[in-house]
Amino acid sequence: MNVLDQRISTCQRLLAQNPNSTIFASLADAYRKKGMLDKAHKICEAGLKVHSHYGLAHLVMAKISLDMNLLDEAEYEVDWVDNHDLPQGTVSLLRASLLLKRGRINQAKEMLKELSLSQPGNQKVIGLLRVAEERTKRERKGGRLMTEVLDGLYGDPGVMGVALVDREGLLFGGNSAEGRPEELAVAGAAIYNLAKDGMMKMEFGPTQEIELTTTAHRIWLFDSSFGYLVLFTEKELSPASLKLKVGKAIEAIRRG
Amino acid sequence: MVVGRDGIIIASEVEEGIDQEVVAAETIALLRTSERSLSKLDSGPVIKGMISGELGKVLFVGVELGLLIALTEPEANLGLVWLELKNTLQRLNARLQEEEEWSP
Numbered sequence: 001m002n003v004l005d006q007r008i009s010t011c012q013r014l015l016a017q018n019p020n021s022t023i024f025a026s027l028a029d030a031y032r033k034k035g036m037l038d039k040a041h042k043i044c045e046a047g048l049k050v051h052s053h054y055g056l057a058h059l060v061m062a063k064i065s066l067d068m069n070l071l072d073e074a075e076y077e078v079d080w081v082d083n084h085d086l087p088q089g090t091v092s093l094l095r096a097s098l099l100l101k102r103g104r105i106n107q108a109k110e111m112l113k114e115l116s117l118s119q120p121g122n123q124k125v126i127g128l129l130r131v132a133e134e135r136t137k138r139e140r141k142g143g144r145l146m147t148e149v150l151d152g153l154y155g156d157p158g159v160m161g162v163a164l165v166d167r168e169g170l171l172f173g174g175n176s177a178e179g180r181p182e183e184l185a186v187a188g189a190a191i192y193n194l195a196k197d198g199m200m201k202m203e204f205g206p207t208q209e210i211e212l213t214t215t216a217h218r219i220w221l222f223d224s225s226f227g228y229l230v231l232f233t234e235k236e237l238s239p240a241s242l243k244l245k246v247g248k249a250i251e252a253i254r255r256g
Numbered sequence: 257m258v259v260g261r262d263g264i265i266i267a268s269e270v271e272e273g274i275d276q277e278v279v280a281a282e283t284i285a286l287l288r289t290s291e292r293s294l295s296k297l298d299s300g301p302v303i304k305g306m307i308s309g310e311l312g313k314v315l316f317v318g319v320e321l322g323l324l325i326a327l328t329e330p331e332a333n334l335g336l337v338w339l340e341l342k343n344t345l346q347r348l349n350a351r352l353q354e355e356e357e358w359s360p
Contacts (some may be wrong), residue, residue: 198282
């Protein structure tokens with residue numbers, strides 16, 4: 001049994017002895033670290049219903065929401081901990097991660113640079129700064145090509161939104177009828193990342209594409225060398241012609 | 257496979273070597289995450305889906321109880337699989353309705 005499993009087992013035992021204990025936050029955090037985000041979210045959400053002012057639980061919830069790319073929820077929790085006297089370094093780090101995921105890279109970089117002055121040698125800060133720098137470079141390099149490719153797909157009848165997103169949920173570029181390509185990007189990355197893990201556990205190999213039909217729309221997700229290509233379309237759109245265009249678009253992105 | 261919304265398997269017939277518990281849990285988790293993520297896009301509930309992997313595909317349709325899931329090889333004829341799922345869904349709904357009518 002590894003350290004996390006031991007922690008989960010201990011927390012579960014304590015929670016069984018006292019269902020009103022605040023140990024739920026540690027249990028949720030252990031599940032988060034194990035990558036069992038859905039379970040972590042449920043436990044933390046249930047615990048916060050009872051202990052709504054427990055700061056550490058809000059901190060854990062912020063981390064879970066960030067990992068799940070539930071950015072509005074994460075922002076609410078980061079604001080909450082920011083206003084409730086919790087360690088400022090941790091809060092700022094979470095805020096910077098959130099800004100990165102929202103695609104506000106310059107703002108994130110400024111915050112991380114300040115943090116690196118007050119906490120020199122903090123590996124998390126250094127890691128996030130590196131990610132921010134890399135994204136700035138990639139955006140500069142791929143910007144024009146991606147705009148062309150994405151505009152080409154967006155112009156197709158029936159396509160209501162298109163986004164190219166990295167595996168963390170950061171939007172590289174996109175368009176959507178409601179003007180919210182970020183929402184599309186975040187949803188796409190959350191779904192693709194979960195499906196990718198699930199397919200590996202099922203031994204079905206690396207995920208190539210995902211197609212979901214809702215009562216109103218269809219969402220298509222494809223893996224490309226740059227990240228995920230997310231398409232939001234009318235429900236009745238024919239897959240054949242769209243897939244041909246997507247194949248060409250992915251090829252163009254790969255070549256670029 | 258028919259899987260409840262809680263991830264519990266209600267009925268199944270799968271090839272040996274496939275861990276049905278994992279399939280059930282992962283597909284339900286995907287459905288939940290998808291619905292939560294897509295709610296921001298005012299898209300309504302997910303009614304069907306397909307995940308294509310290099311070694312196989314997972315297809316699912318929503319049923320009253322939860323999900324009806326089919327697992328296929330990568331090269332399966334998807335048209336036929338969807339048709340079979342649709343027919344199974346109709347049979348399942350008819351059976352459920354029948355049971356409801358006869359229940360005390």
